[in-house]
Amino acid sequence: MQRIGVFVCWCGSNIAGTVDVHKVAEALKSEPGVVIATQYQYMCSEAGQTLIKDAIRDHKLTGIVVCSCSPRMHEATFRKTAAAAGLNPYMVEIANIREQCSWIHKDMEVGTEKAIILGRAAIAKVHLNAPLVAGESPVVKRALVIGGGIAGIQTALDIADAGFPVDIVETKPTIGGKMAQIDKTFPTLDCAACILTPKMVDAAQHDKINIYAYSEVAEVKGFVGNFSVKIKQKARMVDPVKCTGCGLCVEKCPMKKVPNEFNLGMDKRSAIYIPFAQAVPKVATIDPTACLKMKTGKCGLCATVCEAGAIDYTQQDSFIEEKYGAIVVATGYNPINLDQFDEFAYNQSPDVVTSLEFERLTNAAGPTAGTLLRPSDGKHPHTLVFVQCVGSRCDGAEKGKSYCSKICCMYTAKHAMLCREKYPDTEVYVFYIDVRTPGKNFDEFYRRAVEEYGVKYIKGMVGKVAPQADGSLLVQASDLIEGEQLKIKADMVVLAAAIEPDQSARPLATMLTASMDTNDFFTEAHPKLRPVESPTAGVFLSGCCQGPKDIPETVSQASGAAAKVIGLLVKDSLTCNPCVAHSDELMCNGCSACEKVCPYGAITYQDKEFRMPDRTTAIRRVASVNPAVCQGCGACTVACPSGAMDLNGFSNSQIMAEVDAICK
Amino acid sequence: MSHNKETLREIVIETAGVNPRKCMKCGKCSATCPAYDEMEYHPHQFVSMVEAGKIEELMNSKSIWMCLSCFACVERCPRGVEPASFIEAARLALIRQQGKNHLKAEDVPAKLNDKLPGQAIVSAFRKYSK
Numbered sequence: 001m002q003r004i005g006v007f008v009c010w011c012g013s014n015i016a017g018t019v020d021v022h023k024v025a026e027a028l029k030s031e032p033g034v035v036i037a038t039q040y041q042y043m044c045s046e047a048g049q050t051l052i053k054d055a056i057r058d059h060k061l062t063g064i065v066v067c068s069c070s071p072r073m074h075e076a077t078f079r080k081t082a083a084a085a086g087l088n089p090y091m092v093e094i095a096n097i098r099e100q101c102s103w104i105h106k107d108m109e110v111g112t113e114k115a116i117i118l119g120r121a122a123i124a125k126v127h128l129n130a131p132l133v134a135g136e137s138p139v140v141k142r143a144l145v146i147g148g149g150i151a152g153i154q155t156a157l158d159i160a161d162a163g164f165p166v167d168i169v170e171t172k173p174t175i176g177g178k179m180a181q182i183d184k185t186f187p188t189l190d191c192a193a194c195i196l197t198p199k200m201v202d203a204a205q206h207d208k209i210n211i212y213a214y215s216e217v218a219e220v221k222g223f224v225g226n227f228s229v230k231i232k233q234k235a236r237m238v239d240p241v242k243c244t245g246c247g248l249c250v251e252k253c254p255m256k257k258v259p260n261e262f263n264l265g266m267d268k269r270s271a272i273y274i275p276f277a278q279a280v281p282k283v284a285t286i287d288p289t290a291c292l293k294m295k296t297g298k299c300g301l302c303a304t305v306c307e308a309g310a311i312d313y314t315q316q317d318s319f320i321e322e323k324y325g326a327i328v329v330a331t332g333y334n335p336i337n338l339d340q341f342d343e344f345a346y347n348q349s350p351d352v353v354t355s356l357e358f359e360r361l362t363n364a365a366g367p368t369a370g371t372l373l374r375p376s377d378g379k380h381p382h383t384l385v386f387v388q389c390v391g392s393r394c395d396g397a398e399k400g401k402s403y404c405s406k407i408c409c410m411y412t413a414k415h416a417m418l419c420r421e422k423y424p425d426t427e428v429y430v431f432y433i434d435v436r437t438p439g440k441n442f443d444e445f446y447r448r449a450v451e452e453y454g455v456k457y458i459k460g461m462v463g464k465v466a467p468q469a470d471g472s473l474l475v476q477a478s479d480l481i482e483g484e485q486l487k488i489k490a491d492m493v494v495l496a497a498a499i500e501p502d503q504s505a506r507p508l509a510t511m512l513t514a515s516m517d518t519n520d521f522f523t524e525a526h527p528k529l530r531p532v533e534s535p536t537a538g539v540f541l542s543g544c545c546q547g548p549k550d551i552p553e554t555v556s557q558a559s560g561a562a563a564k565v566i567g568l569l570v571k572d573s574l575t576c577n578p579c580v581a582h583s584d585e586l587m588c589n590g591c592s593a594c595e596k597v598c599p600y601g602a603i604t605y606q607d608k609e610f611r612m613p614d615r616t617t618a619i620r621r622v623a624s625v626n627p628a629v630c631q632g633c634g635a636c637t638v639a640c641p642s643g644a645m646d647l648n649g650f651s652n653s654q655i656m657a658e659v660d661a662i663c664k
Numbered sequence: 665m666s667h668n669k670e671t672l673r674e675i676v677i678e679t680a681g682v683n684p685r686k687c688m689k690c691g692k693c694s695a696t697c698p699a700y701d702e703m704e705y706h707p708h709q710f711v712s713m714v715e716a717g718k719i720e721e722l723m724n725s726k727s728i729w730m731c732l733s734c735f736a737c738v739e740r741c742p743r744g745v746e747p748a749s750f751i752e753a754a755r756l757a758l759i760r761q762q763g764k765n766h767l768k769a770e771d772v773p774a775k776l777n778d779k780l781p782g783q784a785i786v787s788a789f790r791k792y793s794k
Contacts, residue, residue: 343696343740393688394742433690463695463740478694480708485700 002127004033005061006119007052009043009068011098016041018102018111024067027116031123035059044074049081056085063091063126067119069098088131090578090649095122117662124661128654132578137628139225140325141569144169146217146508147330149177150196150551151543151558153203155328158562160208164569167322168203169231171504173214174279176200177332181262181356183363185551186414187445193278193365200280213281216504218319220327220511221601223631224538225574227324235315237286237294238272242310245282249302249311250274258290260367263360266375267367272302272311276365284310326538326565327512329522330558331505333544335497336391340399344390344495345465350375351473352465352493355408358415362422372423374491376471381491384419385475386412386430387462391498393433401498401519406548408496409436413449415494420453429456429488431477439550458486465493499548513599514539522546532561540564579649580630581637583623585610587644590621594636594645602629603636672719672757679753684715686743693737693747703727707737707747714750723758727751759792766792 006028010016021039029037036059040048043066055061064087066078071094079089097115105111143159145152148170156166168175180200182192203209212231219230253270260269262276271290274282284302292299293313303311335354338346346352351374353361364370374381388408394400409432416428430449435457437443449455464476468489475488501520509516514534515523522541525533532541540561543554568574583594585608595603604626607619623644625636636645637652646652667675677684693707700706705713705727713722722728728751737747759766767789775785 389690389742393690395686395744400742433688459691461690461692461695461742463692463697463736476695478691478700478706478708480689480691480694483706485694 002033002062002129003035003060004031004123004126005052005055005059005064006031006034006037006123007043007048007055007064007066007068008037008039008097008115008119009048009066010039010041011069011102012041015068015098015102015115018105018108019097019115020108020112023112024097024115024119028065028067028119028123031120033063033127034123035061043068044077049077052078052081053085056082056087061087063087063093063129065093065095065119065122065126067095067097067115067122070094070096070100088133090132091126091129093122093126093129095119120664121658121661124657125654128651128657129649132648134578135576135627136573137225137576138573139569139571140227140323141165142167142322142324143326143328143565143569144217144227144229144322144324145328145330145542147177147332147502147543147545148172148175148203148211148213149330149332149543150179150199151332151545151554152177152328152330153199154555154558155330155540155542155562155565156203156209157199157206158559159328159565159569160206162562162566162569163208164566165208165210167210167212167231167324169212169215169217171214171216172275173236173273173283173285174275174281175203175211175213176276176278176280178356179551180276180278181264181359181363183359183366184414184418186410187439187441189414189418197278197280200278204280211281212320213283214285217508217511222323223600223629225325225568225571226628227327227538229322229324229327231320231322233318233320235288235317236283237288237291237311237313237315238284239310239312239315240281240283242308243283243306244308244310245274245279245284246307247274247284248305248307249284252301252305254299254301255290255292258287263367264354264357266357266360286311286313326540326568328540328542328561328565329505329508329512329514329534329545330542330561331502331508331545333499333548334502336401336500338390338495338497341390341495343464344387344462344493345467345473346495349465349467349473349493351381351467351471351491352495354495354497355411355415356497358494362415362418372419379491380423382425383427383488383490384416384429384492384494385462385465385473385488385490386416386428386494386496388412388430388432388496389461389498390495392496394498401500403498403519403548404436405496405498406436407499407550410439410442410445410550412494412496413437413446413455416455417445417449417453420449420455427456428453429458429475429490431458431460431462433459433461439552462493465490499544501545505545512536512539532557532564538568576628577632579632579647580627581625581632581634581645581647582627583625583640584644584646585620585622585624587642588620588622588640589642589644590623591641592623593639593641594623597635597639598630599633599635600629600631602626602631669717669719673714673717676714676719676722676750676753676757679756680714680746680749682744682746682749684711684745684750687711687715687745688743690742692740692742693745696736696740698734698736699730699732702730707731707751710747710750710754711745714754719754719757722750722754728754728758 025039095118218232221228255271259265288294360366391400392405460480462477466474514536542558542561
């Protein structure tokens with residue numbers, strides 16, 4: 001018989017406000033095996049923990065139940081407390097009477113009754129608990145960064161500077177991400193390429209960083225400290241070692257009508273291409289959907305002109321397998337598709353552009369070589385209308401996103417300001433719902449756009465953009481402050497489209513078993529206190545994959561994620577979770593059901609010799625669990641038809657005892 | 665008998681079936697409204713007036729009859745607030761007022777003509793004479 005202590009926490013008024021803690025302690029005192037039941041205002045405080053330690057020693061307790069907040073919050077705290085008093089930490093059970101009880105009930109009587117039931121279930125479980133000892137697993141001292149934008153680059157540089165090898169996997173032919181497409185950065189207006197490209201070069205030249213460009217993560221196995229990742233290197237048809245990036249092939253390629261994705265389709269590139277001048281790695285890539293040689297077998301001009309002999313039309317996708325201790329997700333964002341917002345005529349007029357397209361139209365390396373020209377006729381625009389919140393803050397509507405995309409207010413102010421600075425003859429309107437400028441020097445920047453540059457900020461969403469026969473765009477909007485209807489004849493309309501996580505994020509989250517929210521942003525382990533970690537151990541988050549952010553915020557988070565990765569990689573080994581599965585070989589019938597459901601590949605089968613009741617021996621196929629790989633998810637225990645699989649600390653009998661106690 | 669201010673507000677919100685508090689005051693409804701110039705209150709104001717309980721003012725305004733029910737505001741509202749539904753609810757609240765005979769028996773003969781179905785007059789009389 002266990003000697004159990006029950007400790008009921010008030011959590012100030014968090015629990016005590018809706019649960020009669022005295023009554024709970026009193027009721028649980030009479031449960032079998034309970035030798036002491038008490039309550040205290042804050043069990044997690046030092047005084048509360050001392051109370052538990054003293055009780056363990058004074059009453060020679062063999063198990064304790066803490067009725068408090070969620071085990072996610074303080075299970076580790078109370079396990080340490082128990083261990084300090086000489087009790088095996090796995091003899092501690094938490095009854096969650098806060099999140100699952102006091103916070104969700106208003107009625108004291110009902111809340112108290114439920115708290116007693118939850119406490120009773122935990123006591124029933126402790127009766128069947130056995131001391132467990134945690135093992136250790138080694139840490140592979142190498143990190144993987146998925147995504148080569150500014151977030152991924154910064155994370156990789158910081159980890160590499162600490163002396164650990166890092167691999168960057170980037171799906172595009174070059175690293176650089178969205179920042180490479182941006183012209184100027186707010187609020188300082190320095191050139192994005194000027195501050196990004198040195199970092200790209202640093203990453204490429206760092207002896208600890210290895211860049212897999214034009215590659216994707218194909219498979220992830222393993223767990224924190226010991227991930228095994230399969231990386232698919234897409235065929236470039238160009239040998240990246242031989243290619244010098246001279247660009248002769250690009251120049252000679254006869255197929256020059258491919259929409260250039262780097263300039264968002266606003267100009268054309270050749271079938272063999274280098275995305276931009278400062279691309280890293282500066283290696284050509286053949287687009288097989290456009291290449292004449294690949295499509296018709298005729299041409300091969302690039303191979304003829306290439307002095308390095310780097311062109312190889314027979315190249316196939318290849319796979320690399322590597323082991324990592326930590327994985328950082330930095331998959332970034334994209335502007336949303338605007339097909340559903342036909343009121344803004346985005347698909348009807350080339351002069352209605354997104355803000356990212358506008359960046360390219362003002363960039364010296366863009367389709368107009370930096371001179372702002374109307375896409376339709378190449379003429380200088382005089383009246384420009386910027387529309388904010390296109391697709392952001394949409395709730396209840398079937399289109400758009402419910403969240404604020406965060407970066408649009410500032411980049412719109414930047415665009416409007418630069419327009420007025422470079423072309424003083426332009427009239428620039430910004431239609432806003434709210435101007436949100438929280439950030440260092442952000443509001444000053446927006447005010448400068450208004451006060452020094454005379455950008456006309458008008459409160460009110462644009463209702464309609466109608467292309468006119470004369471090529472202009474009629475913008476209809478309400479000035480909500482003046483109370484008047486505006487009809488502006490504009491030359492160009494720029495839409496601040498909402499941003500959304502990159503489409504690669506969802507399948508990646510499945511591979512990593514990392515959780516996401518309803519908008520496909522990765523969820524952080526704790527929204528305030530663990531913002532750069534995913535709830536999945538060993539998986540870290542960097543940049544817009546976690547939520548919309550600007551460059552300074554992305555870089556801070558990238559460095560934060562790197563610090564967390566370094567903190568993990570400096571360890572030689574990690575304490576394993578002892579709550580792992582094991583198989584009862586006598587009950588196992590070798591059906592493989594557990595092996596199929598195991599997400600970690602922890603189960604293997606062995607042929608083992610068994611003594612049979614009739615004194616003969618027989619070879620039987622039985623499951624065995626690798627405790628270093630098992631994460632204790634319990635999928636196998638549910639799948640096993642014969643009940644041979646069981647989970648330490650969460651055995652079938654323990655769960656049933658809890659259910660029985662609840663139903664009593 | 666007419667309702668008090670608060671009851672009237674509740675009736676209009678219930679009839680419209682949308683929550684005026686969802687409005688973020690972006691004004692896209694007014695920006696898109698083809699009848700804007702004919703109204704003294706505009707679609708975005710309908711929503712805030714309902715929220716503020718100014719239903720009587722709405723019911724007495726010409727604006728509610730200027731609305732074309734084209735539903736452009738409903739289609740384009742990013743918050744699913746449906747200003748046109750409030751306008752319709754205000755119209756209904758007005759015509760459903762008890763004791764306000766909008767169509768008197770003695771007016772009926774004058775309205776009869778060849779082009780108007782007799783049944784329309786009868787149903788209008790039933791609807792508006794309570």
